[in-house]
Amino acid sequence: MTQSVVVQVGQCGNQVGCRFWDLALREHAHVNKKGLYDEALGSFFRNVDSRKCNGEACVVGGRIQHLKARAVLVDMEEGVVNEILQGPLREMFDSTQLLTDVSGSGNNWAVGHMTYGSAYREQIVEKLRKAAEHCDCLQCFFLIHSMGGGTGSGLGTKVLSLLEEEFPEVCRIVTSIYPSAEDDVITSPYNSILAMRELTEHADCVLPVENQSLMDIVNRIKHMSHSGKPGSVIRRESTIISGQGGLSGAEKPFDSMNNIVANLLLNITSSARFEGSLNMDLNEIAMNLVPFPRLHYLVPSLTPLYTLADVSVPPRRLDQMFSDAFSKEHQLIRADPKHSLYLACALMVRGNVQVSDLRRNIERLKPSLPFVSWNQEGWKTGLCSVPPVGHSHSLLALANSTCVKPTFMELKERFTKLYRKKAHLHHYLHVEGMEQGHFSEALVSLSSLIEEYRLLDATKGRLMPDARRLHIAR
Amino acid sequence: MSIVTVQLGQCGNQVGQQLFDSLCCDAQDGQRKERCTASCERFFHQNMHGDLVARAVLIDMEPKVINQSISRAAKSGRWRYGETSHFSQKQGSGNNWANGFCVHGPGHTEVVEELVRREVERCDRLSGLMAMMSVAGGTGSGVGTYVTQCLRDIYPKSFILNHLTWPYGTGEVIVQNYNTVLTLAHLYKLSDAILVHENDTVHQICSQLLNIQQISFADVNTVIAHQLGSVLQPALTAESHGVYSRNPLGELVGALCCHPEYKLLSVSTIPQVPSASMAYSSFSWPSLLKHLRQMLISNTKMEEGIDWQVRPPAASERSRSLTAGSFNTSLANVLILRGKDVYSAETAGFEDPALYTSWLSSEEAFSVWKSPVPFNKYEKSATLVSNSQALLSPLDSMVGRAWNMFASRAYIHQYTKFGISEEDFLDSFTSLEQVISSYKQLR
Numbered sequence: 001m002t003q004s005v006v007v008q009v010g011q012c013g014n015q016v017g018c019r020f021w022d023l024a025l026r027e028h029a030h031v032n033k034k035g036l037y038d039e040a041l042g043s044f045f046r047n048v049d050s051r052k053c054n055g056e057a058c059v060v061g062g063r064i065q066h067l068k069a070r071a072v073l074v075d076m077e078e079g080v081v082n083e084i085l086q087g088p089l090r091e092m093f094d095s096t097q098l099l100t101d102v103s104g105s106g107n108n109w110a111v112g113h114m115t116y117g118s119a120y121r122e123q124i125v126e127k128l129r130k131a132a133e134h135c136d137c138l139q140c141f142f143l144i145h146s147m148g149g150g151t152g153s154g155l156g157t158k159v160l161s162l163l164e165e166e167f168p169e170v171c172r173i174v175t176s177i178y179p180s181a182e183d184d185v186i187t188s189p190y191n192s193i194l195a196m197r198e199l200t201e202h203a204d205c206v207l208p209v210e211n212q213s214l215m216d217i218v219n220r221i222k223h224m225s226h227s228g229k230p231g232s233v234i235r236r237e238s239t240i241i242s243g244q245g246g247l248s249g250a251e252k253p254f255d256s257m258n259n260i261v262a263n264l265l266l267n268i269t270s271s272a273r274f275e276g277s278l279n280m281d282l283n284e285i286a287m288n289l290v291p292f293p294r295l296h297y298l299v300p301s302l303t304p305l306y307t308l309a310d311v312s313v314p315p316r317r318l319d320q321m322f323s324d325a326f327s328k329e330h331q332l333i334r335a336d337p338k339h340s341l342y343l344a345c346a347l348m349v350r351g352n353v354q355v356s357d358l359r360r361n362i363e364r365l366k367p368s369l370p371f372v373s374w375n376q377e378g379w380k381t382g383l384c385s386v387p388p389v390g391h392s393h394s395l396l397a398l399a400n401s402t403c404v405k406p407t408f409m410e411l412k413e414r415f416t417k418l419y420r421k422k423a424h425l426h427h428y429l430h431v432e433g434m435e436q437g438h439f440s441e442a443l444v445s446l447s448s449l450i451e452e453y454r455l456l457d458a459t460k461g462r463l464m465p466d467a468r469r470l471h472i473a474r
Numbered sequence: 475m476s477i478v479t480v481q482l483g484q485c486g487n488q489v490g491q492q493l494f495d496s497l498c499c500d501a502q503d504g505q506r507k508e509r510c511t512a513s514c515e516r517f518f519h520q521n522m523h524g525d526l527v528a529r530a531v532l533i534d535m536e537p538k539v540i541n542q543s544i545s546r547a548a549k550s551g552r553w554r555y556g557e558t559s560h561f562s563q564k565q566g567s568g569n570n571w572a573n574g575f576c577v578h579g580p581g582h583t584e585v586v587e588e589l590v591r592r593e594v595e596r597c598d599r600l601s602g603l604m605a606m607m608s609v610a611g612g613t614g615s616g617v618g619t620y621v622t623q624c625l626r627d628i629y630p631k632s633f634i635l636n637h638l639t640w641p642y643g644t645g646e647v648i649v650q651n652y653n654t655v656l657t658l659a660h661l662y663k664l665s666d667a668i669l670v671h672e673n674d675t676v677h678q679i680c681s682q683l684l685n686i687q688q689i690s691f692a693d694v695n696t697v698i699a700h701q702l703g704s705v706l707q708p709a710l711t712a713e714s715h716g717v718y719s720r721n722p723l724g725e726l727v728g729a730l731c732c733h734p735e736y737k738l739l740s741v742s743t744i745p746q747v748p749s750a751s752m753a754y755s756s757f758s759w760p761s762l763l764k765h766l767r768q769m770l771i772s773n774t775k776m777e778e779g780i781d782w783q784v785r786p787p788a789a790s791e792r793s794r795s796l797t798a799g800s801f802n803t804s805l806a807n808v809l810i811l812r813g814k815d816v817y818s819a820e821t822a823g824f825e826d827p828a829l830y831t832s833w834l835s836s837e838e839a840f841s842v843w844k845s846p847v848p849f850n851k852y853e854k855s856a857t858l859v860s861n862s863q864a865l866l867s868p869l870d871s872m873v874g875r876a877w878n879m880f881a882s883r884a885y886i887h888q889y890t891k892f893g894i895s896e897e898d899f900l901d902s903f904t905s906l907e908q909v910i911s912s913y914k915q916l917r
Contacts, residue, residue: 001537039537137564278691279484281565281566284612286568287649288569288647290885290888292884354690354691355689355690356680356686374879377645377648377875378645379644379645380646466874469873469874472907
């Protein structure tokens with residue numbers, strides 16, 4: 001069994017991370033009735049016996065003493081991290097896992113990446129190394145951050161390049177929260193595009209999530225539960241926005257949205273942690289879904305969003321779950337993959353679902369989903385027997401699709417609007433180590449990425465001839 | 475004489491456990507002591523407590539499946555796996571053949587060889603080795619190929635049979651076609667015979683013959699275990715002179731794989747009915763054999779939906795290179811009959827030279843094995859192991875898809891970073907086009 005380390009950077013990153021740890025504990029508490037520290041728990045938590053003076057970690061199989069999260073928390077302001085340390089999850093982190101400063105990055109990528117990046121380089125590497133040493137077999141780093149601000153975006157991407165430098169064989173999966181168009185940070189386009197270049201160069205996979213989509217999903221669920229229609233009462237703890245049953249008490253703003261992202265991370269790692277008839281490990285995700293090194297943006301979609309509480313209403317058919325995964329209401333960025341070109345798609349199913357259900361639904365949905373000509377059967381599937389809390393089954397779909405192109409193009413447009421007028425540029429150029437060249441390179445990187453997607457899109461719908469086979473002389 | 479089985483990867487370990495279970499139940503079920511002894515000797519040894527311990531080595535790069543297989547075996551109460559006969563690592567091969575073949579395999583050579591050596595030494599006489607794996611993933615395919623290579627080096631005179639499970643055509647793993655191409659191309663040089671089960675075919679058997687509604691991998695594996703078991707359980711052959719054959723793998727290879735270009739074997743069994751209907755069904759040899767023969771000729775893998783229109787070409791048509799409809803030409807066949815009245819079963823239909831390629835006489839091409847002991851509760855059952863064009867079409871389409879993907883160089887960077895070059899890919903493609911061409915020319 002392998003371990004993963006979560007690195008959460010910036011305000012958004014830490015808030016999402018916090019929700020992740022809460023829901024992870026809830027999930028394991030649900031499954032692990034005996035209170036034994038098992039391999040599944042070990043993938044995200046260390047078990048420490050605080051009575052032992054050197055705080056050595058306990059081995060798998062013993063009773064749970066004291067769980068510590070395998071995490072590194074980084075923020076250049078103290079507010080969020082302090083809140084975590086005063087909240088119910090405080091016991092899970094010790095001071096060696098934290099890195100904070102006081103003044104923040106002022107929503108400036110350059111400050112996060114250059115200034116703090118170089119000032120804290122050694123400390124960051126040391127904390128990462130410590131977390132890695134606690135692992136028997138480290139498989140993956142999960143980086144959580146937002147793109148629009150300064151710390152998450154700037155320092156977060158610096159951490160990403162450090163991860164590549166120091167731990168080149170460990171997979172790097174990045175969850176990036178993209179700002180919505182109405183984001184109140186004016187310079188978020190600059191920060192996002194400067195960060196995107198780093199993601200394209202240094203990440204193994206990126207799971208882009210848009211704030212707007214999260215908000216839409218939250219609203220849809222709230223609307224559903226308040227609609228008062230008979231048979232539409234939702235089981236409280238079953239929604240993917242609920243933190244019910246977790247340690248934290250009252251819900252804070254943004255909690256609902258952050259719970260969705262936390263659930264995404266739980267589902268992606270479920271098959272690596274729990275057993276199933278067709279296991280899907282984390283290293284298989286990059287292997288199957290990334291045909292070319294730079295095209296590693298995987299659009300996530302989660303279903304079902306909730307389970308109805310009324311047992312007299314027949315459960316939503318399993319097939320409905322598969323259909324929903326491809327509808328645009330369930331995607332975590334504002335995109336419609338059904339009308340774009342798929343390069344590859346992964347279906348990670350949890351719960352009581354058999355291979356015949358999976359095959360039936362793939363056969364059913366295939367005709368309406370355009371796949372690139374050289375990957376017509378581009379499906380990667382995984383079956384995990386343990387369902388998430390509150391559901392009997394669930395599905396996470398990861399799509400490597402050209403539907404990200406409009407999102408990137410919109411981002412580029414917002415960037416160009418500012419850049420043309422050189423608005424706010426001086427804030428960045430004043431920072432030591434930052435040059436205009438960084439901006440133009442980042443723009444070029446994004447433009448060429450968009451172009452690669454455009455070229456693939458152009459092949460859509462066209463009947464591509466099969467490549468001529470090798471001819472054997474007889 | 476005993477067979478040592480090496481189970482590789484998730485599929486290999488899941489199917490393997492099912493196989494041993496089915497063999498053990500069947501062996502102990504019948505009252506025929508001689509057959510029971512022969513079967514147990516072939517697949518199990520007895521430890522000091524008198525338990526049956528499978529002659530198997532379990533290998534995987536991550537521990538979950540092996541742990542499951544071992545505990546399932548122990549729960550059966552009839553047999554178990556050896557306590558130390560397994561090897562696993564912490565992290566899987568990531569569906570990457572190159573990772574399995576170039577990194578994981580070589581990284582653990584000594585341990586694996588030692589485990590196999592121990593099992594082999596426990597056998598009075600070794601009949602051969604069987605490696606069980608899937609071709610879609612990374613460990614079964616990559617590590618499996620590497621281990622086969624090691625076994626070939628250490629036991630150059632032993633028979634090696636590779637049992638492969640081919641994935642569903644519509645993708646379980648996106649890079650499955652690459653992994654399959656690399657595996658098959660390498661195994662062709664190392665293995666004596668390659669026995670293939672396709673998930674699609676077995677799935678159809680589950681849904682149409684066995685009427686299973688929600689088919690799980692356990693159901694699929696049970697069918698594979700049944701078919702494989704019916705081949706491997708002891709039988710009386712022409713060469714065994716009235717006792718149960720002591721050289722099953724050798725005889726299988728000798729009967730079917732006389733030419734190095736032709737190593738792909740497929741299996742069909744008849745009948746296959748839901749266990750609930752077994753009490754109400756009765757079978758006759760003429761009917762069973764008639765259906766099985768037509769299944770062979772028309773390349774149908776089940777006794778339903780057989781195309782009775784397909785006939786072997788008449789002698790005059792043989793010389794033309796025109797394709798005779800969808801007729802499936804065989805190189806060689808082994809028919810295995812088990813159950814009541816086997817000695818009265820009439821098998822002449824399979825000796826028709828029209829079924830076979832012209833350069834082998836039907837005496838050389840066809841063999842019959844018999845056992846009066848019924849298999850797996852079927853009063854009468856017939857199994858056909860066939861070296862024919864049956865796998866040509868799936869092989870061809872798989873190579874075609876892999877080639878299309880290779881033409882755009884998609885995913886290649888994932889393989890090259892572990893030490894496989896584009897040259898290696900091209901070599902593998904060339905080998906397989908050769909195999910495809912050979913099978914096409916069988917008429």
